[in-house]
Amino acid sequence: MNEELFDVRLRVNGVAHTLRVPARRLLSDALRHDLALTGTHVGCEHGVCGACTVLVDGRPMRSCLMFAVSAVDAEITTVEGLTNSDGSLGPVQQAFAECHGLQCGFCTPGFLTTITAGLRDTPTPTEGEAREMVAGNLCRCTGYTNIVRSVLRASEIAGEQAVVSTGSTDGSGSTDGSGSTDGSGSTGSEAP
């Protein structure tokens, strides 16, 4: 069968791409095979595991449950797009490194994208909210404890970076976690 091909414009991590794919090309496969952005992992390929989660217009979605042709005009963010503009690790990535939030790393890209969006909606989650945030992502190594810790630590880092980037040192701003610099210490004690 001669399969019809479609010219699809995809914006991924701020870069516009044009690819020529059959309609049945899953977004996850388009990212990995056509754009060589192999950071997005494919686990179960039917929407259960969460490894392939990317941000579509800022919202986490399963890239294995979307077709590339259906993602035209959307702004897609993959794990490759989560680093800071200077190339350093983004807050969630940094937190995973600090808190040992990953072991084999297969599920990690899905967690990083999901948590990045989750912290935008809930910047200072409680431990319960952190667990709820990652409830749709499966990890078979960590037992989730360090992932939840990473969510809470990422919240602190994001808060610190926000203070730095706005240059606010006059103390009039919020006091959420920005005074804590111990990093490795216990997290999860933060009040909602």
Added chain:
Amino acid sequence: MKPAPFAYVRPQGLQHALEALAADPGAKVLAGGQSLVPLLSMRLAAPSTLVDINGLPDLDQVRVDDAGVHVAALARHADVLASPDVRRVQPLVTLALSHVAHATIRNRGTTVGSIVHADAAAEMPMVLALLGGSVTVTSTSGPRTIHASELYAGPLESTVRHDEIAVGASFPGLGAGEGVGFEEVARRHGDYALAGVGAVVRVDGDAVTAARVGFLSLSDVPVVVDVTDALGGVVSPSSTAAAGELALGHLDPAEDLHATAAYRRQLVRVLTARVLGAAFEDAVSRVRGAA
């Protein structure tokens, strides 16, 4: 695990979409795709054409009026769930939506799509049936409204014709003196429920004047049972037990990998009592709040 080839159309207008659908008897509508795409990937379904309605304009509204909550075809579960108007006008919709899959799936999946997918294990078909809502469908020969009681024909089978697009669903709002409850039991949070039960109870003072209970995952189609007479005007351990037994007569719990039929029957008893209690409390507190 890749879908079989299919022809693909992404219409920019409803008329074009309806024509594309009518042109191919093997065509299927793609909205959120959170149920359809897995079926395609596992090759349990192989439509010859997919009509992708995600580009259609003005189909993403969620609005409320005196009649209730109206959800258009492209409104995502997450948008409906987040709407304070929906919560105010029909809290059962909000309550049940929080049990629909996980947040990531709710970001893409549509409420109307879930309803016409007609999965008896899903929350929203049961909620539409319990509330006595309806779906508006349209085809090249014009629109029609399908009442929830006429919508479910069998497992994963609705009475929406192949050339019709479901453009919206309407849930009647909460009536005066009414309260709602919803609970389900799943192996894991966000999974399909082993059993789920919703209730709408109407009170006059402390007396129950009407009570309906809806069930998911307990039959081939969503089932609604009127338990007003079984309650006999009160919500008590014995009256809710009677309501549960009455409901069991209308249900056909199946045994599968996840639960035995006997366990599902036990869940009917326990959850029916719980949601009737919760809906009664909700009704009483709303009446007090309004007074």
